[in-house]
Amino acid sequence: MHLSTDDLTSALRNEGFRLTAARRAICAVLAESHEEHLSAVDVRARAADRAGIQIDQSTVYRTLDVFESLGWLHHVHLGHGPGIVHLSEKTDHHHLVCESCGLSVDVPIEELDDVFSQLTERHGFAPTSMHFALIGTCKNCAN
């Protein structure tokens, strides 16, 4: 169900990219970051730590770019500050961020189908990308 590190590394190879220690480590971090919100900086720290090597931040950005251009990865913005990365295979979801407590809730995109198709009907606009979070107030903070 979830992509493994090997899935990612061999897919990279299949696409004609070279496998380096840095890339292997980054693949591993992404494969393991199931529900986490990791920034590129986080990815670098973890990958370097995990593989016991040093990896430059620019290498991470470049590798994430490769993944993103292959459509395997997306980055989203939950607020100001760094974007966070997501393997695309993870169930597509929108991010709802509570402006009061900062809590971030993932809502599977299917659950927004009705909501979004209303938008499309009324405004001819079909939301396609969950690139920016929706900011609001969560249940707890509403009380």
Next chain:
Amino acid sequence: MHLSTDDLTSALRNEGFRLTAARRAICAVLAESHEEHLSAVDVRARAADRAGIQIDQSTVYRTLDVFESLGWLHHVHLGHGPGIVHLSEKTDHHHLVCESCGLSVDVPIEELDDVFSQLTERHGFAPTSMHFALIGTCKNCAN
């Protein structure tokens, strides 16, 4: 209906802030930027131009911060790049940005009431801030 430059400047004074040439010019630019999407850099350029004085970018940021902390102004993100500013009095609206052509459509928040209250019912989450645009595909680009 719309706030005038004088509304803004005298409101500033009433709040105990000092009126400077820079602030007057910035107020004028904001009051006149009805449906436009101006960044802080745009505001600086226009205000300086309009008043025939030089205004530092940091002054603009500081003044916009004052307005924002008074709740008179919001800044929103339509995509990567600079945030854009809005007087709060302008009808509240959400921004729909077409990822294909870049077109940005403003949707009055009332028209999203149904859509958003569904979200609240189902996910206990009430969207309150239009801080980030919704990214998708517009009618034209869908064809």
Next chain:
DNA sequence: GTCAATGCAAACTTTTTGCAACTCC
């Protein structure tokens, strides 16, 4: 005269880029 506001320069954060050195295939 005081204190808020400004300009200027410098720092900051996140991300991108140029380039020589390296190393994967």
Next chain:
DNA sequence: GGAGTTGCAAAAAGTTTGCATTGAC
């Protein structure tokens, strides 16, 4: 061996901050 990758250093973009000077009231 040769092209794809890397690290390093520097730049870029947007925004924030420190501080001495200015100017509003």
